[in-house]
Amino acid sequence: MGLIREIGATLVAFLRALGSMAIFLGRLIIYAPAGLLRFRLVVQQVHNTGSLSLAIIMLSGFFVGLVLGLQGFDLLRRFNSENVLGGAVALGLIKELGPVVTALLFAGRAGTALASEIGLMKATDQLSAMEMMAVDPMKRVVLPRFLGGVIAMPFLVAIFTAIGIFGAWMIGVAWMGVDPGVFWSQMQSLVSMDDVREGIFKSIVFGVAASLVAVYEGYTAWPTAEGVGRATTRTVVITAVSVLILDYMITAALL
């Protein structure tokens, strides 16, 4: 009985959080046109979040590419089909690893920074001060950061994917001696436009999810040092879980 009740309570709490996050997203969408009019603020945030995550995403993309190259080569060689290495790695990166890993890294780097920045502004009365100056912090602080994250994500995914493919090329072509012409032409024939579209769609969805969680957690943080700390932790955990769940749902729906 106790266990059932506990599960029920957790479920209710989860649904309630989901609901208030959905309402929050609704408000952001209603404000979005006005936010885009002040494009300079958004560009600034694209630059902020982008430059925060760029180095870590390039580095991770490169090593993920190296590992994919090694594992892929080892696996494909058993079937005497090293030639499809380029195509296999590209498919994996474009459809899955690019969007998912980028979103996870984004949450850890830019997401936590967003959540703690907004949370700290709240804890130090900066958001109240804005309200008192007749400036809506949802529009002035939250919205540009949200839009900045949403816009930055597809670019970060593209960079991650490109560098990952380059890493696999280094292993396959430069080291293991796969023919470069075959490497690229296999990639071209294996990867269809639909695959690319799937990757772009995922990167947009994950961008919305990761940015939403970060700004929501920051904005609703308990206004204390501890509350801000908890908000950053929750940002990483909630983003990771929801990205993986969303990834499954999108993949299943598109198959």
Place this chain on the structure above:
Amino acid sequence: MTLAAPEGNLIELRGVRFRRGNFRVFDGLDMAIPKGKVTAVMGPSGTGKTTLLRLITGQLKPDAGSVRVGEYEVPSLSLSRLYEMRRQMGMLFQNGALLTDFSVFENVAFPLREHTRLPDRLIRHIVLTKLHAVGLRGAAELFPGELSGGMNRRVALARAIVMDPDILIYDEPFVGLDPISMGVIVRLIRRLNDALGLTSVVVSHDVRELELVADHSFLLAEGRVVASGAHRELMDEDSPLVRQFMHGEADGPVAYHFPAKDYGDDLFDRGQGPR
């Protein structure tokens, strides 16, 4: 609508009730704040002084009663009306609440940049004038993290007056200041009020400093106004409660303790207290 209310009281609270959970912060609060004067709101810690300011500025809504500011009936305002009203108010937060990633100059310029389309040259002129008024023109290019607490508050004051408000609200402006900064702030409050024709509301428990600026004072305790009048009169008043507060006596009718269960019961974890 404007704040240009009929002469007399610019801010009026009638029968205001407000609770936080089980705790009744206000229970039938009446208060009238005259136009053009410096009004002090005093009271022991935790009596709801900050809460009162949040009710006046519409950051909180009362459970019952009316809050009128100029022609605005605050609790029933739409968000856009609320912002329209706040544009005519300035508020100094307890800790300054400056935007930490903007310079001092940009902090003071912030309301101008958000609400007006003034050319940069004019903004610069206005901002430097206001910074000069608080003695910090030389700190324009510093960031809030590089300022002392007192300087932070003076910058926040410059920011609060940059839109030339009709009402200026101060939450605990004297806390944690050295005697010099204290004197500076005291004189600023008076000078700004008279020079700009403002209505000022100062929340504080520093009876001595208030004596220098307040034209009219209210003393809050236990959810209502327990005394009001010219500051000097309050100093001389005979009622035990007023004397206790104005002269800082520990014993008296004002409870120093937040409502709690019996001390002995609490220490030895016996029985159920009142809450």
